[in-house]
Amino acid sequence: xxxxxxxxxxxxxxxxxxxxxxxxxxDGLTMTERGFAHWARQPGRAVVSLVFPxxxxxxxxxxxxxxxxxxxxxxxxxxxxxxxLALAMSFGLEATMVSLTADLGKGVVDRFRxxxxxxxxxxxxxxxxxxxxxxxxxxxxxVAGYAVGWRWxxxxxxxxxxxxLLLLLRFAMLWAGIFLGLVARKPxxxxxxxxxxxxxxxxxxxxxxPETMPGWLGAVAEWNPMSATAGAIRELFxxxxxxxxxxxxxxxxxxxxxxxxxxxxxFCPLAVRRYRRLGR
Amino acid sequence: xxxxLAEGLRKTYGRGSAxxxxxAGLDLAVPAGTVHAVLGPNGAGKTTAVRILATLLRPDAGTxxxxxxxxVREPDEVRxxxxxxxxxxxxxxxxxxxQNLELFGRLYHLGRAGAxxxxxxxxxxFGLDATGDxxxxxxxxxxxxxxxxxxxxxxxxxxxxxxxxTTGLDPRGRTEVWQAVRSLVGDGTTVLLTTQYLEEADQLAxxxxxxxxxRVVAEGTADQLKARLGGDRIDVxxxxxxxxxxxAAVIGMAARAEEDAIEVDADARRVSAPVADRMAALAExxxxxxxxxxxxxxxxxxxxxxxxxxxxxxxxxxxxxxxAAAGAARAAAEGSAV
Numbered sequence: 001x002x003x004x005x006x007x008x009x010x011x012x013x014x015x016x017x018x019x020x021x022x023x024x025x026x027d028g029l030t031m032t033e034r035g036f037a038h039w040a041r042q043p044g045r046a047v048v049s050l051v052f053p054x055x056x057x058x059x060x061x062x063x064x065x066x067x068x069x070x071x072x073x074x075x076x077x078x079x080x081x082x083x084x085l086a087l088a089m090s091f092g093l094e095a096t097m098v099s100l101t102a103d104l105g106k107g108v109v110d111r112f113r114x115x116x117x118x119x120x121x122x123x124x125x126x127x128x129x130x131x132x133x134x135x136x137x138x139x140x141x142x143v144a145g146y147a148v149g150w151r152w153x154x155x156x157x158x159x160x161x162x163x164x165l166l167l168l169l170r171f172a173m174l175w176a177g178i179f180l181g182l183v184a185r186k187p188x189x190x191x192x193x194x195x196x197x198x199x200x201x202x203x204x205x206x207x208x209x210p211e212t213m214p215g216w217l218g219a220v221a222e223w224n225p226m227s228a229t230a231g232a233i234r235e236l237f238x239x240x241x242x243x244x245x246x247x248x249x250x251x252x253x254x255x256x257x258x259x260x261x262x263x264x265x266x267f268c269p270l271a272v273r274r275y276r277r278l279g280r
Numbered sequence: 281x282x283x284x285l286a287e288g289l290r291k292t293y294g295r296g297s298a299x300x301x302x303x304a305g306l307d308l309a310v311p312a313g314t315v316h317a318v319l320g321p322n323g324a325g326k327t328t329a330v331r332i333l334a335t336l337l338r339p340d341a342g343t344x345x346x347x348x349x350x351x352v353r354e355p356d357e358v359r360x361x362x363x364x365x366x367x368x369x370x371x372x373x374x375x376x377x378x379q380n381l382e383l384f385g386r387l388y389h390l391g392r393a394g395a396x397x398x399x400x401x402x403x404x405x406f407g408l409d410a411t412g413d414x415x416x417x418x419x420x421x422x423x424x425x426x427x428x429x430x431x432x433x434x435x436x437x438x439x440x441x442x443x444x445x446t447t448g449l450d451p452r453g454r455t456e457v458w459q460a461v462r463s464l465v466g467d468g469t470t471v472l473l474t475t476q477y478l479e480e481a482d483q484l485a486x487x488x489x490x491x492x493x494x495r496v497v498a499e500g501t502a503d504q505l506k507a508r509l510g511g512d513r514i515d516v517x518x519x520x521x522x523x524x525x526x527x528a529a530v531i532g533m534a535a536r537a538e539e540d541a542i543e544v545d546a547d548a549r550r551v552s553a554p555v556a557d558r559m560a561a562l563a564e565x566x567x568x569x570x571x572x573x574x575x576x577x578x579x580x581x582x583x584x585x586x587x588x589x590x591x592x593x594x595x596x597x598x599x600x601x602x603x604a605a606a607g608a609a610r611a612a613a614e615g616s617a618v
Contacts, residue, residue: 023389026389027387030383030386030387031387034372034375034383037374037375037379038374038375041374041375041415042374106368106369106370106371106372106373107366107368107369107370107371108370108371108372108373109370110336110364110366110370111364111366111370111371111384111431112387113335113336114334114335114336114359114362114364114370115359115384115387115388116356116359116360116388116389117387117388117389121387279335279336279337279338
């Protein structure tokens, strides 16, 4: 244990804004690579995270598909699949929370924080890793949707815009998940959030038209960010939507852009502030 | 040169009636190239002090300079020069040993190739080069500790913080860590270590700060702290517990000790007293015991243990139970004073 090795040269800390930005990017990418290394190490978990939403999609299609009708007319499967895609993006909040609290609970974050790395890197790495995972997840669900009979009838450009909106929702939920993970700190706390996420996710237009719900509940479901994304992508995919004449129902695309941006504007700074305050 | 200089560090957790002062004006001065132990019971503020010095926590008041830089104003300058071994392994449990070291090396901005070289050297140095791809989560406690230490030494830090480095390790793991610390000191690293084990402070440290309730209550070399207790002590173990009183009287005469300086432990059938003149006290004790007809199983001269120093300095026994009991007694005393 006493073998002597030459000391590594100490790189100077980033003193200029340019150097800080360079290290913020480099450190963020290093942390993203760490996320990918975790996938490679735990292929089982990666597979489960892909299979679970696909399974949900298949189960709901065959379970509910027979007994449901779309209020605006059209195939229920074509109505349901976009809803399931939006639902999967929302559930990403939990996945992000779980991964982050696992890190916080393990003390490895203490090592990161005692190193001269960019303070944003832990969060940026988490965000990029989870976004990459969501791209794969979305692709798997789209394929499964195709297999159960879902099609898009619009242009490729519209379809790409739809996937873009889904990922935007995921990105917003991701930062909400990072913030909640930083607040919760312990993996055990995630369960409490899961219990809260489910009603919020189901109280939407994912499975059924808000018009079929009691008045106030329907209004909540209509304005739910997830309903906005689901409605917008139904429009972009050319899938049947639900016939409503509220402002939210008539402008889903505008709402699907605005909602995630609002969520990001709230949770992104909150998350960064919270991370910085871990030392207070 | 002073490697660690802390002045008047204060830190309170929580607010209002739930507020708990972890540090209440802690001072530390550690010369470069020495090992300094911070010794104290659970809740004394040891970990809080280390976390402030390692830039993980902001003090409410007071200043601290580590390796020549202020921990609050120049944290990155400090971070390039320190290593931290916390109470819990600060490692990525999913990744392997080499992956961990390379990850940390790259985050220290050593570059991909530089991080790989350093990882190879450290794995070899700590006898971990045979661990291959095994995830850290499946390491034994001792292996994990060694890898954690290797990660703390990536940058060959000028100052190394070890927060209860051997807590929860078996005796073999403890010996491994002790050896590693000793070899580091040979390289000129300054080590600040916290411990609840008096033996550990005695074994490793040049100087010891005894911490209680967030303040340093005694400081010096282990020998100096022991000397404060009045130098050497004589221990006598009697065969028959009924004769403890007689033995105490003899020893009091022989050692010329005040009555309240004589400790009698009925369970161990032992009488202990401080002595000024070692040989005279020993000879007189043996003679006196024979004259009084007290059969002794053991008579020995020894230096006081750090345990006795701790009790002497803080007025209470070590350990959480003793701590709680002392706290309750103190609360009762304060209550009756009002």
